[in-house]
Amino acid sequence: MRTTRTLLLLSVRQQRRPDSPCDCIVPEGAMALRWGIVGAGMVSEDFTNALNFLPSSSHVVAAVASRSLTSAKDFADRFAIPVAYGSYQDLARDPDVDVVYLGVIPPPHLEVISLMLRSGKPVLCEKPLCVNAKETRQVINLAREKGVFLMEGIQGRSAPVYHQLRQRLQEGEIGDVRQVIVNQGWPAQHLPKISEKGQGGGISLKYGTLSVQLVSFVMNGDKPTTISAAGIINQNGVDVATGVTLVYPGERMATICMSATCKLPCDALIVGTKGTIKVNAPMWAPKSMDTPSGIFEVPYPDLGKPLNFNGTQGFVYEAEEVRRCLKNGLLESPNVPWQESITISEIMEEVRMQLGVTYDQD
Template identity: 30%
Template structure:
């Protein structure tokens, strides 16, 4: 499948590298608002076509899937351009800046019958399936609690602290702990309690979120950009617990008994970068005539955006363009 990339930034470089290592996909085109930047990217990664506007790339009949790698603040505009030209979309997380944008894009995708999904890579990785198989097999008993955290030293990165670019820890980093908890506990959230610490620019620097589910299970998510964390996702059960080491790209899954003894350590399959899983899931869905991926249906994409909207509302954080 010939893939076009919108926005030649650092995450786009990782995708281009991944595509170049895949036998079933090709990094065919790249688009930037600056033609010279697109050409430099194309030369670096051996990309066939370079475009100086996003719309121009969507008019290329040979582009079969577009990966949107622009800042969150630009996802909506980029996705709309793609859908106007009936181009399937793999859009970086967070899917949009808010739920209103997400609903409009998802509704338009349904209206036009065009595939759209979110590139929240942990949803597509084998680690998600391996973890759920271990839980479903009863290796830790009945699940009652989940914790997950992700933190990096990112306060020096301009887009992370810029409200105009939908900055803050939540949309960029916090979506991973929330996604980890959702993969285990589902979507029936009955109550949410949270708090955050803000940067000088008014976006969240770090946050803590408690989720109470209708069935009595609970989840705690923490994310931040002030410094690194151990990045563990821990699933607690009645017979023991499971630790997914590095929720952003699980290195291994360790299962412990009730007396904290290591019972089993499950290594993860080899990968190119991990991006290949979301690409292949998109390719499979498109080939089957779907407009969404079973790994993350549109209703779950929208629910996560609504959850993050409600968190920002509680914290008094609104982006200038909203």
């Protein structure tokens, strides 16, 4: 019987695609990949727990940085991290950090990603990569120019269910895709990170990537021909409930419902000419899906620690994917290609523009 760790390792053995070589290569037989954590918030806690679950011969947390040295030291104490910094610049200069995980709120993503890339640090950035499409293109162009790895953190893309979903779609198990229906929602409009514009709030910016990326995944990264959006805007000028319709070439369509005002099933239906696949909740980091040939399920590992967010056990797959990419000299992960990050950001920006939701970065 395969263990959880065996399944995890099997899930990241994929074909390398011919990307440009990355300067930051992990050589065969190298020591553990040394991570620097940027941001001492809840998502960084979950990612650090995932790294600590993985073998220490492959991944270690070498340092943490926060704008507050007190916060960084507290985080370091809780997770036994040897070095704490009170500035992101100090972590960028640390020669003992091989790769950076960025877990701060969206508004400073452009600044911090650029800092790390210019310092030669590969970056895994929690979604969204940046606030808008202009900034997303800017950091991707910088990564290309500097020859440094960059990946948007969409953890489900590296998990077994998504790999199996891609295979079944390519093999035509449900025929030609005609409709994708995605819903995502839970009561959260009271939280500053959702309700306040300065925090990068709004359901579309904060969590919309999770829904749009699944549609984009099924649609092979194609751009929609039509985008239609409507929603509910709060007193701070950000959306707390949004509906989106996307029309694609080839008689394909997607509908997305996102809400911070009520609980939704958080699953997805992919409807084809021969059948339907249901990606079970949470659809952004699923452990199972219902298919015409039966249920496909790979339980996530038990990290042995309480987690802040649903599905973040999937960070183990994401971390392993980053190591695989660096070992093979890739600038981008085939699981989350740069062009697809741009397409997703373009869709989300158009949705916001139709809703009338803008940020200082726009």
